[in-house]
Amino acid sequence: MxxxxxxxxxxxxxxxxxxxxxxxxxxxxxxxxxxxxxxxxxxxxxxxxxxxxxxxxxxxxxxxxxxxxxxxxVANFDEIAELIIANGGQIALPKFAIPARCYQGYFIDLDNNTFGVFEVNAQAK
Missing domain, CATH: 3.10.180.10 (2,3-Dihydroxybiphenyl 1,2-Dioxygenase, domain 1)
Structure with missing residues (x-):
């Protein structure tokens, strides 16, 4: 992870x-x-x-x-998203499901760099 x-x-x-x-x-x-x-x-x-x-x-x-x-x-998308926001990061694209694969989202760090976060979940929909 x-x-x-x-x-x-x-x-x-x-x-x-x-x-x-x-x-x-x-x-x-x-x-x-x-x-x-x-x-x-x-x-x-x-x-x-x-x-x-x-x-x-x-x-x-x-x-x-x-x-x-x-x-x-990551093991838990929502927990990591909260940590990103709490530490000054921003949401670039909110959490969405890639059906039967994972939950994905995009964030912006303190220097305006974009990065993704995903949680594998076969039940994502």
Whole structure:
């Protein structure tokens, strides 16, 4: 627990970038239909992730990045969310269910960095 268990790549053109990463690294991409944005699950030989439609403008070169988000697997989503808020963090995207997989949410740290938190739960709905 409390380790990086999932990563995400933001993309302006997810279908094209999925082909790129598949060709370069051999990752498998599976399009999901449960979110209101274009989203592909990524299966690698170790840690798995996702490729999603970028929700903002492409960062300018040399201006920092906002393209990769890590999600931390936790035992209790709600307890960790309370700790994040109590310590000055903010909610970026409230808790939601990924059916039959987990509960997921996104937060912003004290330096405006986005990170995810998820709790594995096969009964999530």
């Amino acid at each position: 409390n380790t990086i268990g999932y990563f995400e790549i933001q993309s302006s053109n997810p279908a094209s970038d999925a082909k790129f990463y598949e060709a370069v690294f051999g990752w498998k991409f599976i399009k999901d239909e449960f979110l209101p944005i274009e989203y592909y699950r990524i299966e690698t030989n170790s840690i798995n992730g996702g490729l999603l439609k970028r929700p903002s403008n492409i960062p300018q070169l040399g201006g920092g990045t906002n393209a990769f988000v890590c999600s931390i697997e």
